[in-house]
Every structure is written in C-alpha cells, then in structure tokens.
Amino acid sequence: MLKPSISPSLMCADIFNLRNIIRDFEKNSIELLHIDVMDGVFVPNFCLGTDYCRRLKAETSIPLDIHLMITQPLDKLGVFPFGERDMVSVHFESDTPDNIHKALETVRGRGAEAFLAVNPDTPVETVLGFMGEISGVLLMTVYPGFAGQKMVEGSLERITALRKLFDERGCDNLSIEVDGNVNYEKAPLMRQAGADIFVVGTSSILGPGDLTDNISKMRSLLN
Ligand code: DX5
Ligand code: ZN
Numbered sequence: 001m002l003k004p005s006i007s008p009s010l011m012c013a014d015i016f017n018l019r020n021i022i023r024d025f026e027k028n029s030i031e032l033l034h035i036d037v038m039d040g041v042f043v044p045n046f047c048l049g050t051d052y053c054r055r056l057k058a059e060t061s062i063p064l065d066i067h068l069m070i071t072q073p074l075d076k077l078g079v080f081p082f083g084e085r086d087m088v089s090v091h092f093e094s095d096t097p098d099n100i101h102k103a104l105e106t107v108r109g110r111g112a113e114a115f116l117a118v119n120p121d122t123p124v125e126t127v128l129g130f131m132g133e134i135s136g137v138l139l140m141t142v143y144p145g146f147a148g149q150k151m152v153e154g155s156l157e158r159i160t161a162l163r164k165l166f167d168e169r170g171c172d173n174l175s176i177e178v179d180g181n182v183n184y185e186k187a188p189l190m191r192q193a194g195a196d197i198f199v200v201g202t203s204s205i206l207g208p209g210d211l212t213d214n215i216s217k218m219r220s221l222l223n
Helices: 015-027 050-059 073-079 097-109 124-130 155-168 186-193 211-222
Strands: 005-008 033-038 064-069 087-091 113-118 136-140 175-179 197-200
Touching: 005 033, 005 211, 015 050, 015 211, 033 050, 050 064, 064 113, 064 197, 073 087, 073 097, 087 097, 097 113, 097 124, 113 124, 124 136, 124 155, 136 155, 155 175, 155 186, 186 197, 186 211, 197 211
Parallel strands: 005 197, 033 064, 064 087, 087 113, 113 136, 136 175, 175 197
Antiparallel strands: none
C-alpha cells in the first residue's frame, strides 16, 4: 500500500497568513500543495490561477498538486508553471477523450505526474481507458467547485472499487487522491478503502485549531 501523502488545499488557507502557513507545511514535511484552478465554466466558481502557482514555486520547494477544474485543459497547460516532481490533474469530463489523452501526454512530457480527475457521477471504470498514461486518479468526493461541502454518498465504495480495479491489473503503484470533506472521521476510512493522497481543507487541517497539531492528528489517523 502506498504511503499516505497530505496535500493541503490552498484555497482554504488564510491568504493573509500564507507565508507562515507554507513555513509550517515545510516544518511538518507536507508532501504536496493542492492548487484548485477554476474557470467559472467547468465549475460555477473561480479560484486560484497561474500567477499564484508561479509565486508558490518561487516561495517553496514543496511540489505543486495542480487540480484543473477548467474546460479544454489541453490548450491551457502552457500558461501553468509545472515540471518535475509536480502533479497535474485534468478532469475526464472537461474535454473529448482524445484531448484528455493529449493533455495527459503533455503533462508527462513536461516531467510532471499526470492524474485523471473524475467527478462523483463518473463511473470509476472510466479510468480503464487511460491506464498506462497516468500516475493516479483524483477521485472527487464532493462535486468540485467549493470548499466546505459534505462527502457524496457512496464515495468510500468508489475508492474501494477503484483500488480493486488497480490491484486486479497489478497496478498497485497507482495513486488514489481524494478531494472533498476529508475530515478526521472520514480520512481513516478513505485510507482503509485504498486512498493514499489526501486533499485536506476546511474539514480538517485548515479548519479550527493549531495547524501543526492538526497535521499531527491527521498523520496519526492515516498511518
Ligand atoms: C472542491 C475543493 C474542496 C477543497 C477541500 O473543489 O477542492 O474539496 O479543496 O476543502 P474541504 O475540506 O472544505 O472539502
Ligand atoms: Zn481540488
């Protein structure tokens, strides 16, 4: 089983204290920084953008986990600063399958890890069309676009089904990243179901309480 990684959702971080938060992430060996990018079309919200990613890369060596909730990602990858050690997720639902194949290929071509993101209503079997092209799947456990939502019913079963699908094909090195309402009660259940990358926001480490204490609490629940 892949070791658990924590990817804090920066849309949930206090922008007026961001530099200190990044230092705390570094002190606590946080593995990834989850950047939600939204275009107001694929999801009914706007969020973080290319300059935000650029500034982050200049500020810290923690790899970026860029979650593209945008239409036609293939045409827009060029404006994002990502490369070796970074992760980029494109949504299956955001373009034609052919263009999603090309977008994943472009991400890999720049040395980053390509992930296929799937919404709660997309069958997990969809990923079978992309095996060999991805390092993992970003399995949405809420409908994308907003923090503070409740996990969609059936999400744990989807994680189990996806992990089974990977294991049956000898792909136990493929990651399952979960995004949405990853709280202290659900995180261990998601881990047991087969998830290994946890997008954490207002539901846990970026919610109430001391950040370092929250991270320690989440780590103890995941290991
Ligand atoms: C959905 C967002 C949220 C957020 C996580 O598009 O990506 O899932 O990052 O925040 P909480 O913990 O509030 O769900
Ligand atoms: Zn996200």
